[in-house]
Amino acid sequence: MGTRVKVLRVFKDLHKTRRDVFRDDDRALTAARLKINEEFKKHKNETSEDNIKEMLKMARAVETILRENVIQGEHVEENKVLLRPRKSLLLDNVPYSDTPRNKT
Template identity: 85%
Template sequence: MGSRMKVLRVFKDLHKTRKDVFKDDNRAMTAARLKINEEFKRNKNETSDENIKEMLKMARSVETILRENVIQAEHVEENKLLLRPRKSLLLENVPYCDTPGKT
């Protein structure tokens, strides 16, 4: 796959993740869209394959962090937040065991 296709794939994946992560939060969706577009526009004339690879690696890391670590929270009272985790972030609750291997 050529560099151009890889860049477009990462660009689309970032926007897809942005829409999923910031769903129902128009302000965050707009800010993320502007930042993604700004970064790609700023580097659109890059020709060095090494630099392009590094930027693609960074973009993939950002996409992974957004997808795996960001959770939506909404202020509902002065000292209270309502968390809205995506299903992909919810894990099976396994009790902690001090002595692994013993049942």
């Protein structure tokens, strides 16, 4: 796959993740869109394959962090925040046990 196609794929994936992570938060959606576009425009004339690979790696890491670690929160009262985790972030609750389980 060509470098241009890889860059466009990461760009598209970042925006898709942005829309999912910041759903219903216009301010965050706009800020993330502007930042993504700014970073890609800043480096649009890069020609070094090594630099491009590093930037693609960084963009993938950012996309993964957004997708796996960011939870929306909304202030509902002075000292209360309503969290809105996406289904992909919810895990089964495993009870704590002092004795480790055998992995057989």
